[in-house]
Amino acid sequence: MGQSVSVDNDGIRGDVELVEVPKEELIGFFHMKCKSLLRKVELKAIATKTNITNLNEKTVITPSDLAYLLQLCRKDDEVTSINQKFGDVVQIIYDALKITGSTPFLRDFENQQGNSLTIDDLIVNSVVYNGKLKKVVADYDILKVLFVSLSYKSLVEYSKFHAKKDNVDNLVTIKALKVESDQLQKRLIWKSLAQFKDFDGIDINDLYIDGYDLHQLLTLFLLLSSIPPSSKLRMESVLYKLLKENWGNFEESALSLLKYMDININSHNMKSTKIKYDQFFTNEHQIVIKLLKDGFTALFETGFLSSNFDDTTVSESQPKESAFSGSKLMNNATISSFSTALKAVGSETQITTENLIKLYIGKEAGFSIRSLESKIFKWQAPTLFIVSGKRLKSKTVSSNKRYLQFDNEYPRYFRSVENPLKDWQLENDRITYGVLVGQPWRTSNKKNFGDTQTTIFSLSPHFDFYKSSTSPILKGESIYFNTLGLGLGFGNEQPINKNGVRKYLPGDVSLTIESNLEFAVFRHLSNGSNSYFKKSQQHQLSSENFEDRFMITDLEVWGVGSTKELELQKKQWEWENKQAELRQSVNLKTMGEDRAFLEMVGLVGNHGGSGGSV
Structure with a gap:
C-alpha cells in the first residue's frame, strides 16, 4: 500500500503546522518574498534609479521622489511646479501606494517609517499590480485591494473608530510546512495568512472613494493612456508637454467618464461625492475599474521597474516624434476617450x-x-x-x-x-x-x-x-x-x-x-x-x-x-522592446559585479538567521 499525502482546507499538500511569528519578522519575510518575485534586471533597475546600495534599507520616498521613480517627471522637478493639480494626483497616488505597500497588514499604513513610503512599499506594489503576487496567493483579490487603497481618506476615519486589536505579544499565526529546514521563511505558506483573505479585518463596505480623488486619477490615467507605445522612450518629455498644455482637456474627459459612474456628478459637487464599494463594483463600471487597474500597472511596468529613464543607453536611431496634428475635436484627450470606449465594447x-x-x-x-x-x-x-x-x-x-x-x-x-x-x-x-x-x-x-x-x-x-x-x-x-x-x-x-x-x-x-x-x-x-x-x-x-x-x-x-501604417507602428514597438532589453541586460552567470548586486538585494548569499535567502 502506498502512503497517502494529506491535503488541508487550503488545498496544501503535505504535513503542515501552525506557527506564531513576530509581526515585524513576518513583514520582513514578506518583503524578501516580493523581491524574489521580481526579475533580477528589474531589481537592478530599481537600485540604479534610486541610487542606493542596499535595497533592504528603509529608504524614505517623498512625493517628488515617487513622481520621478514612476517616470512622471524629471529628477529635479517639483511636482507642483509642473501643474498644481498634478501635485494633487501625485499625493493621491502616494497615499494609495502606502496602503497597498502595507500588504498584507493594510491597516498598518500609518505605522510606517514617518508615515512615508519606502522602497519596500514600492516593491510590494510592483508585485501586486503586475500580478506576480498571484503566484504566492492565487486568490488574492487585487481589485478589492485597489478599492481599499483609493479609499485613503475614509480608511483614516475608519481606523480612528475601529482600533485594531493585536495580541499582546504581536504574534501572527500562519501555516508552515513541516520540512527539514532551519529557515522559517522557506516553509511559510503565505496563502494561509488570514490578512490576505479578510483585508486585515477591514469592512470594505464602510469605505468610500472621494469623488475629487477619483477624478484626478482618471485624468492622469487617461493622459498616460494617450501616449503611444513608440513614444514611451521619450516618456518624460512627451508627458511633461501633456501635463503643461493639455491637463484641462483630460480633466473634461475624466469628468465625462466619472458621470458614467454617476450621471449627477459635476464639477461643483465632486468634492462632496463619496463613491461606496457597491457603487464602484458593478458590471457597467468595469471600464473605469480597468482604466484604474491598467493605470497603476503601467506606473510600475513602464515606470518603476523600467530602465528607460537612462537616455544615455538609447540608440540614436530611435523613432522620430509623431507628426500628429490635432484639431478642436481630435486631440490627445479625445483619442484616449475613444480608446477607452473601444476597449469597453x-x-x-x-x-x-x-x-x-x-x-x-x-x-x-x-x-x-x-x-x-x-x-x-x-x-x-x-x-x-x-x-x-x-x-x-x-x-x-x-x-x-x-x-x-x-x-x-x-x-x-x-x-x-x-x-x-x-x-x-x-x-x-x-x-x-x-x-x-x-x-x-x-x-x-x-x-x-x-x-x-x-x-x-x-x-x-x-x-x-x-x-x-x-x-x-x-x-x-x-x-x-x-x-x-x-x-x-x-x-x-x-x-x-x-x-x-x-x-x-x-x-x-x-x-x-x-x-x-x-x-x-x-x-x-x-x-x-x-x-x-x-x-x-x-x-x-x-x-x-x-x-x-x-x-x-x-x-x-x-x-x-x-x-501598411499599422505594420510600421508594429515595427516601432518591436524596436522599443529591443531597446528595453538592451538596457536591462545583465549577465547573471558571472560571479563578479552581478553577484555582488544580488547579494546586496539579499537574494543570494548567506545572511544568517531567519532572514536568509529565499
Missing part, C-alpha cells in the same frame, strides 16, 4: 496619434454634404465621425426657420407641454458624439450600409457607448448618407423623400444630422423595439427616454490607419 480597432489621418474638418473644408462626400468617400479603412455643438436653447427652437423646418420633418417623441430636458441635461451643455464606422462610406439613398462594428459614442457632457445590434436581420446596416437633401443618419430607417413629403425615421437609439450639417439629434428610447443599436449601459440612463438636440459647431471625420 471589445473592438479590435486601435486609435493613437500614429494611425489617425485627417480626412474632413468642417471649419476648413466647409459645412456641406458635398464637401464631406468629396473628402471621405475614397478612404477604404475604418473612420471616426465626430460631431459637436451646443444644446439648442428655447429661443432657437421657437424662432429659427431652418430648425423649424427640420423639426417639422423629424417626428416628435416628447409632447410640446413637456420639458424635454432631464435634471442632468443643462441648457449650456456642449454635446459631442462620435461614431466608429468600419465600412467605407458610400451614397445610400435607398439602402443603408454598415456592419456590426459600428458604434456610437457619447464623449460629452457624459461618457457612454451604444453597441450595434447583433440582429441577423438588421446585419448592422445602420448608416445612410443621403445626397437628396436628408443628410446622415446612424440607427435610422431610410428617410422618406417623395411626392413632396420629407420625413426622417429615427430609430430608438440613433444619431441624425440634417443635410445642411447645422442641426443634430441623438435619441434614446429605452422602451422601443426599433433599434439598430443597443441602449445605454449606464445604470441610471438605461431605462430613460431622452434626446440631445444641438446646433452643430464642429464636424470632423478621421481615418484610422491602413494595414
Whole structure:
C-alpha cells in the first residue's frame, strides 16, 4: 500500500503546522518574498534609479521622489511646479501606494517609517499590480485591494473608530510546512495568512472613494493612456508637454467618464461625492475599474521597474516624434476617450496619434454634404465621425426657420407641454458624439450600409457607448448618407423623400444630422423595439427616454490607419522592446559585479538567521 499525502482546507499538500511569528519578522519575510518575485534586471533597475546600495534599507520616498521613480517627471522637478493639480494626483497616488505597500497588514499604513513610503512599499506594489503576487496567493483579490487603497481618506476615519486589536505579544499565526529546514521563511505558506483573505479585518463596505480623488486619477490615467507605445522612450518629455498644455482637456474627459459612474456628478459637487464599494463594483463600471487597474500597472511596468529613464543607453536611431496634428475635436484627450470606449465594447480597432489621418474638418473644408462626400468617400479603412455643438436653447427652437423646418420633418417623441430636458441635461451643455464606422462610406439613398462594428459614442457632457445590434436581420446596416437633401443618419430607417413629403425615421437609439450639417439629434428610447443599436449601459440612463438636440459647431471625420501604417507602428514597438532589453541586460552567470548586486538585494548569499535567502 502506498502512503497517502494529506491535503488541508487550503488545498496544501503535505504535513503542515501552525506557527506564531513576530509581526515585524513576518513583514520582513514578506518583503524578501516580493523581491524574489521580481526579475533580477528589474531589481537592478530599481537600485540604479534610486541610487542606493542596499535595497533592504528603509529608504524614505517623498512625493517628488515617487513622481520621478514612476517616470512622471524629471529628477529635479517639483511636482507642483509642473501643474498644481498634478501635485494633487501625485499625493493621491502616494497615499494609495502606502496602503497597498502595507500588504498584507493594510491597516498598518500609518505605522510606517514617518508615515512615508519606502522602497519596500514600492516593491510590494510592483508585485501586486503586475500580478506576480498571484503566484504566492492565487486568490488574492487585487481589485478589492485597489478599492481599499483609493479609499485613503475614509480608511483614516475608519481606523480612528475601529482600533485594531493585536495580541499582546504581536504574534501572527500562519501555516508552515513541516520540512527539514532551519529557515522559517522557506516553509511559510503565505496563502494561509488570514490578512490576505479578510483585508486585515477591514469592512470594505464602510469605505468610500472621494469623488475629487477619483477624478484626478482618471485624468492622469487617461493622459498616460494617450501616449503611444513608440513614444514611451521619450516618456518624460512627451508627458511633461501633456501635463503643461493639455491637463484641462483630460480633466473634461475624466469628468465625462466619472458621470458614467454617476450621471449627477459635476464639477461643483465632486468634492462632496463619496463613491461606496457597491457603487464602484458593478458590471457597467468595469471600464473605469480597468482604466484604474491598467493605470497603476503601467506606473510600475513602464515606470518603476523600467530602465528607460537612462537616455544615455538609447540608440540614436530611435523613432522620430509623431507628426500628429490635432484639431478642436481630435486631440490627445479625445483619442484616449475613444480608446477607452473601444476597449469597453471589445473592438479590435486601435486609435493613437500614429494611425489617425485627417480626412474632413468642417471649419476648413466647409459645412456641406458635398464637401464631406468629396473628402471621405475614397478612404477604404475604418473612420471616426465626430460631431459637436451646443444644446439648442428655447429661443432657437421657437424662432429659427431652418430648425423649424427640420423639426417639422423629424417626428416628435416628447409632447410640446413637456420639458424635454432631464435634471442632468443643462441648457449650456456642449454635446459631442462620435461614431466608429468600419465600412467605407458610400451614397445610400435607398439602402443603408454598415456592419456590426459600428458604434456610437457619447464623449460629452457624459461618457457612454451604444453597441450595434447583433440582429441577423438588421446585419448592422445602420448608416445612410443621403445626397437628396436628408443628410446622415446612424440607427435610422431610410428617410422618406417623395411626392413632396420629407420625413426622417429615427430609430430608438440613433444619431441624425440634417443635410445642411447645422442641426443634430441623438435619441434614446429605452422602451422601443426599433433599434439598430443597443441602449445605454449606464445604470441610471438605461431605462430613460431622452434626446440631445444641438446646433452643430464642429464636424470632423478621421481615418484610422491602413494595414501598411499599422505594420510600421508594429515595427516601432518591436524596436522599443529591443531597446528595453538592451538596457536591462545583465549577465547573471558571472560571479563578479552581478553577484555582488544580488547579494546586496539579499537574494543570494548567506545572511544568517531567519532572514536568509529565499
